[in-house]
Amino acid sequence: MSDLKIAVLGAGIVGSTTVIELKKEFRNASVHIISEKFQNETTSYVAAGIFSPEGGNLAGNEERTRKWLVDSYNYWNNIRRTQNFEMTGVRELSGYIFSRDHPHIVKNEWLEKLLPLYRAAEEDEMAMYPGGWKYGSYFTTLQTVPGNYLKWTANIIEDLGIKVEKRKVSSFAEVCDDFDILVNCTGMGAKFLCKDKAVFPLRGQLSIVRAPWIKEFVFGEWDTYVIPSFENVILGGCRQYESYDTAVNRYDALSMEERCKNMIPSLNKGQLVEYRVGLRPYRVPTRVEKEYRLVGSKLVKIVHNYGHGGQGITFSPGTSLNAVQLVRDMLTEKQSKL
Template sequence: MSDLKIAVLGAGVVGSTTVIELKKEFRNASVHIISEKFQNETTSFVAAGIFSPEGGNLAETEQRTRKWLDDSYNYWNNIRLSPNSQKAGVRQLSGYVFSKDHPHIVENPMLEKIVPLYRSATKDEMDMYPGGWKYGCYFTTLQTDPTRYLRWSEIVMKDLGVNVERRRIKSFAEVRNDFDVVVNCTGIGAKTLCEDKALFPLRGQVSVMRAPWIEEFVFGEWDTYVVPSFDTVILGGCRQYESYNTSVNRYDALSMEERCTNMIPSLKKGQIVERRVGLRPYRVPTRVEKEYRCVQSKTMKIVHNYGHGGQGITFAPGTSLDAVRLVREMLTEKQSKL
């Protein structure tokens, strides 16, 4: 397949992972990444990067969700165990989830089956953090720092000879029609590109702090979380349904910084260095499927890979490997089937 040409739209965690896996699968193919935004302009850059499924199925079935989850965990864990772990920003991290209201909030059956440690928090552990917590769990999981991962992926793509193009695609007709397959990883951008009514933005904002003494993550209630990353600590957060506002909101910042400091008073000594906003591409189910679309009287083969909501770092490798499988299927299907 040496004349093969594949385009990937989008350069967030999903697009970047898909590009790398496509180039590994189809070594001689010419792979192009076309994206309006890169690196710190994407939603992916904003994420805390904790490997944690939110419960409920991301795919149409539990079986497919499970496959994506297992593939993702193995993918991230292999990077963690490789010499690239620091550069790629993948490591193990432990911490707590607390609740005052309900034991259900601190249970995560999907995660429990996969991570090396998952147990109830003791009373002493709950008392270490103000909040009057009644229920808690402590676990060890993976963290992918998206700021490092996106930078590292760009280097990997360059080494693999991927063609990079910065461009906004307003419709599939704007994608050159000599690509054999187009993979759509445009996150919330798919809302207009595909006129997808099932896709919504779930706005999030975080404050980035220097507080090197914080070594464990803590999730409390009301979307309050403190997550140490490689160089900084992420304070969150919020989930604003159908908000397209990508500007920092100072009231959101004040609220989340106060909630986090109430939970970990030593954060008063920390220094805020940045505030970031991202639009989570929320869709049930996440769309990983083939489409044959008539574009300028030609059939365009498209594989969609978008709509990961608040779990895109967690699930990006699993859905991307599935998307690569669908690309192979499309390439081997007989023309007469179309």
């Protein structure tokens, strides 16, 4: 397949992971990554990066969701075991999840069957954190720090000879004539590129503070969380449905910081570094599928990989590996079947 030309649209964590796996699978192909935004310009950069699937079936059925999850965990864990793991941004991290009123909040059947440690929190552990917690769990999971990971993948993309193009793609017609197959990892951009009404933004905002004494993550109620990163600590969060506002909202910041400091009073000594805002691309189910689309007079082969919402980092390797398989399927299908 030396004449094969593939383009990945979008360069967040989903797009970057997908393009690397495509180049590994099709080593002789000409592989491109095309995006308007890269690295810290992307929504992925805003994420806290904890491997923790939320409720529901991302794929629309449990079997496929579980495969994505297991594949993703193994992928991240293999990276975490590399010698220079700090460069990759992937590491192991432990911490707590608490609730005052709802025991199901601290249970996660996906993680309980997958992680090396997931247990009930003891009363004295819950008492360490103000809040009157009645239920809690302690677990060891993985964290992918997006800034580190995206820089690391940028180096891999260069080493693999993947061609990088910085431009906005507003329609498939702009690129379909130049490539044999397109892989759509445009996140929120897919709402407009595909005219997909099922995609909508789930706005998030974070406060980044310097508090090096924080070594464990803590999740509380009302989407409150404190997550240490390599250099700083992330305070969150919020989920605002169908909000396109990318400006920092000081009221959101005050609310998040107050909730986090009530849970961990020592954060009052922390120093604010910056605020971050991102629009998570939410879709039910996440779209990982093949499409044959007629663009003008040309039948275009497209594989979609978007709509992860707030679980892009958790599931991106699994959906990317799935997308690569779909690309292979499309390239081997008989033209008579189309």
